Amino acid sequence: MTEIPATKHSAERTKRHKNKEASAPRCCLLKNKQTQFLIFAILLALTQVAASCTSITERQDVRPLVLRDVPAQRLAYRFEPDVALPPEIKTEDADDKIEAIQLDFNTRRQDDALVRTVRSPDGQRALVLYGTSDAPSQEFHIDLYSSDGKFLRNLTPPDLACVFPETVAWSPDGSSITFIAHKSVKPTPTPTPRDGIAPEVPETGAAAPLPSIAPAFAAVASFSTEQIYICDRDGYDLRPLTSREGLIYFYAAWAPDNHALVAMACKESEWEAREKQFRLAVGRPRLITTDSKERLLDDELTEALPVWCPDSSKVATGFDSDVMIYDAATNKPTQARIRLRDALVAASRIYEAKNSGGKNGSKNDNRESNTSESSPASSAVPASFNPIIRLEWPSPEKLYFETAYVRLLPNDSISTFQRWHRLTLSPQAALLK
Numbered sequence: 268m269t270e271i272p273a274t275k276h277s278a279e280r281t282k283r284h285k286n287k288e289a290s291a292p293r294c295c296l297l298k299n300k301q302t303q304f305l306i307f308a309i310l311l312a313l314t315q316v317a318a319s320c321t322s323i324t325e326r327q328d329v330r331p332l333v334l335r336d337v338p339a340q341r342l343a344y345r346f347e348p349d350v351a352l353p354p355e356i357k358t359e360d361a362d363d364k365i366e367a368i369q370l371d372f373n374t375r376r377q378d379d380a381l382v383r384t385v386r387s388p389d390g391q392r393a394l395v396l397y398g399t400s401d402a403p404s405q406e407f408h409i410d411l412y413s414s415d416g417k418f419l420r421n422l423t424p425p426d427l428a429c430v431f432p433e434t435v436a437w438s439p440d441g442s443s444i445t446f447i448a449h450k451s452v453k454p455t456p457t458p459t460p461r462d463g464i465a466p467e468v469p470e471t472g473a474a475a476p477l478p479s480i481a482p483a484f485a486a487v488a489s490f491s492t493e494q495i496y497i498c499d500r501d502g503y504d505l506r507p508l509t510s511r512e513g514l515i516y517f518y519a520a521w522a523p524d525n526h527a528l529v530a531m532a533c534k535e536s537e538w539e540a541r542e543k544q545f546r547l548a549v550g551r552p553r554l555i556t557t558d559s560k561e562r563l564l565d566d567e568l569t570e571a572l573p574v575w576c577p578d579s580s581k582v583a584t585g586f587d588s589d590v591m592i593y594d595a596a597t598n599k600p601t602q603a604r605i606r607l608r609d610a611l612v613a614a615s616r617i618y619e620a621k622n623s624g625g626k627n628g629s630k631n632d633n634r635e636s637n638t639s640e641s642s643p644a645s646s647a648v649p650a651s652f653n654p655i656i657r658l659e660w661p662s663p664e665k666l667y668f669e670t671a672y673v674r675l676l677p678n679d680s681i682s683t684f685q686r687w688h689r690l691t692l693s694p695q696a697a698l699l700k
Contacts, residue, residue, distance in 0.1 A: 334663040335580040337694045339592045340601040345691040348614030352667060352687050356659045365393055367416025372397070382407050383432050387500070388441040390414055394422070396432050402451075405430060409446060411502050422502040424484035426451050430493055431517055437500075438525050443557070445497050445508065445528065447516055450489035495519050495530060495555065508559055517548055518572050519555070524579040526596065527556045529564075531572060545675050546570070547656065552584050554595055564593050564602075571668075574658045585655030585668055590690060592666075605690065611670065615649035618686065651684040666690040 365384045372381045382396040395410045406428040411419040428451040435446045493515045498505040518531035531550035549568040555561050571585035580596045588608040594600035657669040671685040
């Protein structure tokens with residue numbers, strides 16, 4: 268039996284249609300698998316990129332390029348006792364007075380006492396601190412002079428009494444001036460006529476002495492306790508930088524990059540208590556920005572004035588035998604406490620042994636067998652062990668601090684066992700892996 272051609276073609280078309288229907292799902296399934304694999308690969312790549320970005324921004328073990336980038340709590344240190352100060356650190360503040368300005372006071376302003384002159388960073392101007400005969404000895408006023416001795420203007424208004432002359436300063440860029448002052452309280456007694464006789468009044472039109480020419484000062488807020496004031500380099504725009512009545516601000520220092528000041532303040536009762544004990548003033552360290560925002564660094568009192576790191580990233584101070592370091596240029600500040608009591612006590616014993624001249628050694632040779640008498644002496648705190656009173660930070664890696672015994676007597680001061688020590692700072696080992 269022979270197959271008819273039309274039937275044969277029809278059968279072939281039916282077979283091809285069935286084969287196409289059977290292969291279509293396999294093709295779609297293959298394409299779907301390829302698409303899913305591609306999507307998965309893209310998502311995996313994006314996840315890895317995000318993870319790498321996170322690790323770059325958040326990981327703490329990236330090696331810092333400079334010490335400025337190291338948070339305070341991630342610093343390591345090496346303690347070196349009884350070291351010599353580098354020559355760039357001044358052990359005493361020089362009471363420098365510009366000769367041309369001193370000459371002006373000697374010839375033209377003999378009733379005023381020149382206290383100090385403070386040169387501007389560019390050397391073109393100077394702040395002139397002077398006392399007047401009608402003001403208490405610890406108070407002064409400030410004038411602005413050119414460095415060649417020419418008077419420019421009065422800087423402080425009459426109702427402000429400046430105090431703490433060592434805190435008067437230019438900002439490092441020379442654009443601002445800061446000082447500490449309180450409301451001036453000058454007694455103005457009304458003369459009482461004697462025997463009921465009224466004082467003579469000059470006739471109308473009679474010549475009367477006129478006050479000296481002075482600038483018209485804009486109204487400036489004043490306070491009964493000492494506050495920090497700021498103005499521009501020409502003495503204008505004077506305003507209080509702090510306004511916390513009841514607190515005594517007795518120290519302020521500019522950051523090297525001008526972004527803030529570090530200050531010290533205490534309550535009136537705390538100031539008076541230290542005065543009665545003939546001891547250095549104590550305060551709480553704080554940061555103050557030029558727009559008057561204040562950040563308290565520590566609520567503990569200290570007599571060691573805080574200092575800036577040269578890169579303006581940190582501030583350091585001392586509490587008894589501990590050194591504290593605070594971040595000062597970040598939105599997430601940290602702090603670190605370096606406890607040095609044991610190291611300082613051990614260093615003090617070595618210091619006293621070296622400075623005893625061998626006298627103690629000869630005595631101890633005869634008492635080697637008497638351990639009961641030597642034990643209390645060895646455990647006693649050495650007389651040369653004293654609190655931290657001053658710090659200097661000449662380079663980011665080198666922090667110096669002084670320990671000493673200080674008492675302030677009415678007409679003199681006692682300062683003994685003055686010893687300088689050094690901390691060499693570096694990143695912790697975890698940051699260098």
